[in-house]
Amino acid sequence: MSRVIVITSGKGGVGKTTSTANLGMALAKRGRRVAVVDADFGLRNLDLLLGLENRVIYTAAEALAGECRLEQALVKDKRQPNLVLLPAAQNRTKDSITPDQMKKLMGVLATKFDYVFIDSPAGIEMGFRNAIAAATEAIVVTTPEIAAVRDADRVVGLLEAHTVHNTHLLINRLRPLMVAANDMMSVEDVQEILAIPLLGVIPDDERVIVSTNRGEPLVLSETPSIAGIAYDNVVRRLEGETVELLDFSVNSDSWVGRIKKFFGSK
């Protein structure tokens, strides 16, 4: 059975696209057949984070219009043959596609891949409704900040109303030192407020920006990063493993130690 998972948030810029790219890539590395779908019509980004922007020829829009076959629109990743990207159209608006069309398209992908990840646009309008239409699971991304958590709560309610019942929380850009100084909500604080099961925590990490510069998701990098390890852990949980949360409650020096330990220190 393939899993169709929407990655959504309400608030913009909290890390949906970053998470889609890393989760998709990490699962592909584990041998799963993965399709990542950019549902941010008009503002596509996922191709950039995956470094596939120069290979986009057709998009979901042409596939839907019957101007190409769906397979022709899928961009294969040379680094990781298990991963394909279905790009969003850049020159059309969010209203040029309907939830029913989205369902049809995702239905076809679901027959060919183990995982279909849908990168939702920000907001709760048409683009959001298209993105969730075909999903049977959702990952709600939030940062530990007031506006992001409020919007996440709204989205959790909307997902429920649209009968997406399997919803998990991914907390991004946690800053352990700020939590320790009581200047940021902790993982427990956010989880208590949103009251949905926690899938994982990704720390704030400069390496995320470096990886976007290169178009190479962190989980592909030779040099391990704390955010990359956190994404790997999320994927293991998605696959049913029980993996404890990384312990961020220490200074960054010992992160390095832990990363080294994780990779059998070179």
Add this chain to the structure above:
Amino acid sequence: MTIINDLLERLFPRNESHTSRDEVKLRLQQILAQDRTDLPPDKLEALRNEILSIVSQYVELDSEGLQFSLQCNQRVTSLIANLPIRRVKHDTIVSSPTPEPQPQLGNTSITDAL
């Protein structure tokens, strides 16, 4: 001295003890209780009045101790009403809003249900 200081501290907590983390949690809890119920204040007030008028047909309420609020816990919103009863009204004849349904002859479903 320390006991008095302790007491003062407890009665008048200093502002520093309110971290920005405490503050944001409190603000979120309040705003989400409103967001989640999506019940405008005038509707809530109308609901309150109607419930009170019905309950008052049966009992005399202590208007001082009345409490009526919405609370949110684990994504479930509950209407919390605390209506202290002063005395039960035995004398009043309660007029039911809808007349007793007259059993219809030949309607078997009523007897079946019994």
